[in-house]
Every structure is written in C-alpha cells, then in structure tokens.
Amino acid sequence: MKAKRILGIKLLLSIVLVASSISCSKKSSSSNTSRATGWNMDSKKGSSSKKQQAGPGLVFVEGGTFTMGKVQDDVMHDWNNSPTQQHIQSFYMDETEVTNSMYLDYLEWLKSVYPPNEQIYKNIYEGASPDTLVWRNRLGYNETMTNNYLRHPAYADYPVVGVNWIQAVEFSNWRTQRVNEALLEKNGYLKKDAKTLDVSAESNFDTETYLNSPTSAYGGNEEIVLKGSKSGKKAPKAGKDGVVVEPKNVYAQRSSGILLPEYRLPTEAEWEYAAAADVGQREYNIYKGQKKYPWNGGYTRSGKRQTKGDQLANFKQGNGDYGGIAGWSDDGADITNEVKKYPANDFGLYDMAGNVAEWVQDVYRPIIDNEANDFNYFRGNMYTKNKIGPDGKIEIVTKDNMKYDTLSNGRVVARNFPGQIAQVPIDEQETYLRQNFDKSDNVNYRDGDRQSTRYYKLADAESDDSKNASDKLMYNSPKHNVTTDSLGNMVRNYDKSSKRTTLINNESRVYKGGSWRDRAYWLDPAQRRYFPQDMATDYIGFRCAMSRVGPKAEQKRSPRN
Known part of the structure; x- marks a missing residue:
C-alpha cells in the first residue's frame, strides 16, 4: 500500500515536471524564438511588437455589424439613404471635434517652419488658414465672430469652423507626423x-x-x-579585430510597434456607426431597436431628474430660436458651444449630434452600393x-x-x-x-463612370473618361475654372452652360450630423448631405479617426450580458 502511494506521488511529480517543461517550452517559443523557424529573436525579450495604444485625444470604438441608413420617413424626399447592413472594423475616433486651440497649434507650427514672408512658402500658411468670412450674412451682423471666433481665448475650446475638406485632411496628416515624432523621441x-x-x-x-x-x-x-x-x-563600435561593427536597430521600424497608424477623417460608415452607438441598446448578441439620436430615447430633451427638460445637443429649436429665452436657455448656446458641454454617447464620444456638422472621407453618391461591398464601406479610393x-x-x-x-x-x-x-x-x-482593382482612381466605380451610364458603349478601357464627351456623364456638374493671364493675375471663370444637370461631382464630399444651424431632423446620425471639398461654412467642422491594428476588442467578451 505504501509502495503504491510512493509510486503515485512519483507519477504525479513526473506529470507536473512534464507539464512545466511544456509550458516553459511554449513560453520560450513565443517570446525568444521564432515559431516559424526556431531562430532566436533579435532581443532577449523576443519581438518588441505590442498592442496598439490609443493616440492622443482618441477613444476606442469596437467594430461590428449595424444597419447603415435611416429607417424613418424621408420627409425631404432625398432618397439617398436606404438602409443597408454593413460591418465596420474596430477603430479609434476623436473624443471631441477638433477645436480652435488644436487647429491654432497647427497654424503656429506651419508659420514657424514655413515662414509666410518667404515667397516660396507664402501660400502654405494662407492655404491652411480657416475662412473666417463664413460668418458673414447679407442681412445679419456677425462681425464679432468673423474677427474673434478663431483666435480669441474665449472660443479656444469651441469647434473650429471655416475649414474645408482639404484643410481637414492636411491637418490630420500633420497630426500624424507630430504624434509619431513625439513617440520616437519618447522611446x-x-x-x-x-x-x-x-x-x-x-x-x-x-x-x-x-x-x-x-x-x-x-x-x-x-x-x-x-x-x-x-x-x-547603438552607434558604430570597433570590434575585437579593430573592424568597425555597424549598429543594428538604430531606427524604429513598423515592426517595433511604436509608431501609430495615420490620423485621418473617418469614413461615412465609421462616423455613422460611432454616432449611433447602438452598443448602448445591446442585449446579449442583438440590438434592441435602432436609435433616433446618438442618445437613448426618441426625444431631444433629458429625462434625468437633475437635468430634466435640458436639451441634449446644440441645435436650432425653431424659426428665430437658436437657444431659448434669456435666463432659461434650452441648450446653453446660440452659435456653437464648448466641446463636452453635453453628455457623451455610449462610445464616450461628445457632440455627435449638434454643435457642428462634420466632414467625413467619402465622395458623395446618392446610393450606398452594398451589392459591391458591405465591409468597411468607403467611396473615394485613389491608389498611389x-x-x-x-x-x-x-x-x-x-x-x-x-x-x-x-x-x-x-x-x-x-x-x-x-x-x-x-x-x-x-x-x-x-x-x-488583378481582380480586386484595375486602376488608381476608383471614385466613380459603379456610380459615375462611363460603364454605369447609358453611354457605356463610349467607354474606352484604354482612355480616361475625361477624353470623351463631357456632356455624356452621369454627373454633369458645372465646371468652373481659374486661369492666369499674361501678367500672372488670376482670372476666375464661371461655367454658364445651360446643360448642367447636377451639383454632384468627384469633389463633392459627405458631411454628417446636425449643427447649431439645423433643426432636430438632421440630428439623426443616418442623415447625409454633401458640399464641395474646397469650400467651407460656419457650421461644418471635423474630427479625426485612426484605424485599429490587431484584435477587434480590447478585452474578452464577458460571459454575462
């Protein structure tokens, strides 16, 4: 009996030792050696890759499937927003809209690096500056905002306006460089x-x-x-034989896991998904209905006891009413308002309805072509x-x-x-x-190219659409142009043709969300409108997004709801 017990103990110890050796082997395999070749990694700790960290100002948005488009009555009869089922990968988005102070950081950097008093750089600073004249109205006195809104410290935390789509894209690119530059210095x-x-x-x-x-x-x-x-x-050093040994890993690489993906404008699908934040209505693995606004409920006023009756966003209440009466302001603002003045949605994002509408990446078309794609939908790809x-x-x-x-x-x-x-x-x-794309410019794919019109027989695979008759296009929009005369002066020409049939073209960009100038109808995240990419208004701003690399979720799904 005693011998059996000793034998049992020995057997148990041997099992423990084998298990520990296997676990050590697994640990070694994953940290110090390559699982593919068995070769040692370039450091004692193995690969330096790591999970992506959220960039400055960003909030994590876990992706998933959702119904893109509105399920309410189309009272405007735009017929540009039929519901489709789409799937979005996880990504990051700015917690708030880009503010005046954030944009002024950009302008100050440009001014110091590319002095506008030097002839070669004079257009850089001016080209990046917001259009402050957007506040003017033929029958209104708004000169105070024209002169003060961008730079006065009282408006520092208000969303920047007067920025066109091109400027928003350039700001996002600048932000990418400055954040990664700081990360490299820190490391x-x-x-x-x-x-x-x-x-x-x-x-x-x-x-x-x-x-x-x-x-x-x-x-x-x-x-x-x-x-x-x-x-x-890791600077060059002399070896044992006096031979200079070149340094290794002097430069960070993408595999180092230090550098972040680029800041960019969110796609229309990403923006709508993040604004709706249907995750707040999730019960187990289904959504219990679709929200009308970024918050729960079908009304624009708070139902909580402490803030009952207060508006949950900044928008136009009615004709001649942008914020209620003196002493009892419904939404606390008559133009834009400070960011974070209203509750965040279920993703932790502020002002996804009201305050300012926001630019997104997409080129506008009246339909979302879910037959062509239902994963990370985006129109506007230009491959370089x-x-x-x-x-x-x-x-x-x-x-x-x-x-x-x-x-x-x-x-x-x-x-x-x-x-x-x-x-x-x-x-x-x-x-x-190649099967998945066949040219650089895919903006018109299946909606605007010659093949998608009744003139498809004129399409020549070896020539660009612009070489064909300009009047036989699906979107025959006005073509204004700017030229210079013999003295170098700009000559602005207007397209006075009577054959133009639409304002939609490849430079029409989508903007989403309601603004301080809009009625409650436009607060629905599914609403979509468009505006020329090189023009600005006093009610369109923007926020940045960043793609997520790695796993979909930041933490494992809970076994409970």
Missing part, C-alpha cells in the same frame, strides 16, 4: 527636443520617409536620428505608390519641387511638403491581371 530614437529646436522647412519629420528611408528624415540630418538615447547606444527617381531611390519632395493646387474658388494650397515621399498613381505594374 529614444530621436534627439531630445529636436522636434522644436532643429525643425525647419528642409528638415522636418515624415513617418513614411522615416520608415522607407530613415537617412532622408529631417532632410538627411542624421545627427537628429542617431543621437537619440537608444540610437546613440512611392515615386522612384532615376537613381532607383524613392524621391523626396524638396522646396524646389513642391507642388501647389489652385482650387475652384481660386485659393492656392500646397499638395505636398518638403520631406515627404513624392507619390504617383499606380499603373499596370500593380494592376495587371
């Missing part, structure tokens, strides 16, 4: 304070340039890159690639080959900046025999 890959002390027009940071050609970052100034606390420790120079290396933009665009309203804006990688449209090298 010891850049010289401390270089982002403020050593930056100039010819020496500034771009994420893609750093990843593709790190020696070209900061205009090729390796002093900035190689004097980071981490990079400095890095430009390769005659020497076989990627071409970096300099002050001498910067490009500017003249917009339809005559405003001049920079299309690229020194330090960025020059981009060109993809060509047959990327599209030959």
Whole structure:
C-alpha cells in the first residue's frame, strides 16, 4: 500500500515536471524564438511588437455589424439613404471635434517652419488658414465672430469652423507626423527636443520617409536620428579585430510597434456607426431597436431628474430660436458651444449630434452600393505608390519641387511638403491581371463612370473618361475654372452652360450630423448631405479617426450580458 502511494506521488511529480517543461517550452517559443523557424529573436525579450495604444485625444470604438441608413420617413424626399447592413472594423475616433486651440497649434507650427514672408512658402500658411468670412450674412451682423471666433481665448475650446475638406485632411496628416515624432523621441530614437529646436522647412519629420528611408528624415540630418538615447547606444563600435561593427536597430521600424497608424477623417460608415452607438441598446448578441439620436430615447430633451427638460445637443429649436429665452436657455448656446458641454454617447464620444456638422472621407453618391461591398464601406479610393527617381531611390519632395493646387474658388494650397515621399498613381505594374482593382482612381466605380451610364458603349478601357464627351456623364456638374493671364493675375471663370444637370461631382464630399444651424431632423446620425471639398461654412467642422491594428476588442467578451 505504501509502495503504491510512493509510486503515485512519483507519477504525479513526473506529470507536473512534464507539464512545466511544456509550458516553459511554449513560453520560450513565443517570446525568444521564432515559431516559424526556431531562430532566436533579435532581443532577449523576443519581438518588441505590442498592442496598439490609443493616440492622443482618441477613444476606442469596437467594430461590428449595424444597419447603415435611416429607417424613418424621408420627409425631404432625398432618397439617398436606404438602409443597408454593413460591418465596420474596430477603430479609434476623436473624443471631441477638433477645436480652435488644436487647429491654432497647427497654424503656429506651419508659420514657424514655413515662414509666410518667404515667397516660396507664402501660400502654405494662407492655404491652411480657416475662412473666417463664413460668418458673414447679407442681412445679419456677425462681425464679432468673423474677427474673434478663431483666435480669441474665449472660443479656444469651441469647434473650429471655416475649414474645408482639404484643410481637414492636411491637418490630420500633420497630426500624424507630430504624434509619431513625439513617440520616437519618447522611446529614444530621436534627439531630445529636436522636434522644436532643429525643425525647419528642409528638415522636418515624415513617418513614411522615416520608415522607407530613415537617412532622408529631417532632410538627411542624421545627427537628429542617431543621437537619440537608444540610437546613440547603438552607434558604430570597433570590434575585437579593430573592424568597425555597424549598429543594428538604430531606427524604429513598423515592426517595433511604436509608431501609430495615420490620423485621418473617418469614413461615412465609421462616423455613422460611432454616432449611433447602438452598443448602448445591446442585449446579449442583438440590438434592441435602432436609435433616433446618438442618445437613448426618441426625444431631444433629458429625462434625468437633475437635468430634466435640458436639451441634449446644440441645435436650432425653431424659426428665430437658436437657444431659448434669456435666463432659461434650452441648450446653453446660440452659435456653437464648448466641446463636452453635453453628455457623451455610449462610445464616450461628445457632440455627435449638434454643435457642428462634420466632414467625413467619402465622395458623395446618392446610393450606398452594398451589392459591391458591405465591409468597411468607403467611396473615394485613389491608389498611389512611392515615386522612384532615376537613381532607383524613392524621391523626396524638396522646396524646389513642391507642388501647389489652385482650387475652384481660386485659393492656392500646397499638395505636398518638403520631406515627404513624392507619390504617383499606380499603373499596370500593380494592376495587371488583378481582380480586386484595375486602376488608381476608383471614385466613380459603379456610380459615375462611363460603364454605369447609358453611354457605356463610349467607354474606352484604354482612355480616361475625361477624353470623351463631357456632356455624356452621369454627373454633369458645372465646371468652373481659374486661369492666369499674361501678367500672372488670376482670372476666375464661371461655367454658364445651360446643360448642367447636377451639383454632384468627384469633389463633392459627405458631411454628417446636425449643427447649431439645423433643426432636430438632421440630428439623426443616418442623415447625409454633401458640399464641395474646397469650400467651407460656419457650421461644418471635423474630427479625426485612426484605424485599429490587431484584435477587434480590447478585452474578452464577458460571459454575462
């Protein structure tokens, strides 16, 4: 009996030892060696990859399926929003709209790096500045906002307006560079304070340039890159035989897990999904109905005891009523309001209805083509690639080959900046025999291209639509243009043709949400409108989003509801 007990104890110990060795082996396999080859990793701790951290100002939005489009009566008879079932991947979105103070940070950076008093850079600062004249009204006195709204500290935390879609995209790109630059400095890959002390027009940071050609970052100034606390420790050293050993891992890479994906405008589907926040009506694995507004309930007023009767958003109450009477303001504002003045929705996002409407990425079309795609829906793809120079290396933009665009309203804006990688449209090298796309410009796909019109027989696969008759297009919008005369003066020409049939074109961008100028009807997240991408108003602002890499959820699903 005693022998059996000893044998049992030995057997149990052997099982424990085998299990622990297996667990150690598993741990070793996942942390110190490659699961594919068994080779040792480049560090004692294995891969330096990590889960994505939320960027400054961002809130996590877990993706899922939802009904995109409105299920209410279409009283405006737009017929542009039939409900479709869509799925959105998880992403991050700004907690609030971009404020005046945030945008002024951008303008101050541009002013210091690209001095507007230098002829070559004079259009950069002006092209990024919001249009403060949007506040003017032929029969209204709004000069106070025209002169003060953007820069007065009283409006610092109010949403920026007067910004067109192009400016919003450029702000998002600038924000990407500044955030990643700070992350590299924090992790010891850049010289401390270089982002403020050593930056100039010819020496500034771009994420893609750093990843593709790190020696070209900061205009090729390796002093900035190689004097980071981490990079400095890996400087070239003499080996045992006097041979100089080149440093390894001096530069951060995408595999380092340090750099964040780009800040960008949210897609229309992402914005609508985040605004509706149906997760607040979830019961187990279904949504109990669809919200009319970003908050629960079918009314715009609070039903809570402490705030009963208060409006939950900033919008126009009725004709000549933008905020109630003196001493009893319904929503606390008559124009825009400070961000975070109203409750957040179930994703923790503020002002997804009211305050200002918001730009999204998409080009406008009257339908959402769910037959073509129902996953991460987006219209507006323009595929490009890095430009390769005659020497076989990627071409970096300099002050001498910067490009500017003249917009339809005559405003001049920079299309690229020194330090960025020059981009060109993809060509047959990327599209030959490919099934998922066959050209660079996919804005018109299935809705606007020649193949989707009754003139489809005129479409020539080897020629661009613009080479065909301009009047035989699905969206035959006015074509204003700006030219220069022999003296270099701008000549603004209006399209006076009587054959134009629509205002929709490839430069029409969607904006979502109601604003301080809108009635409650437009507070529904499903509502959609459009506006020219190079024009601005006093009621459209924007917020940024960022794609999520890695797992869908931040934590495992609870077994309980």
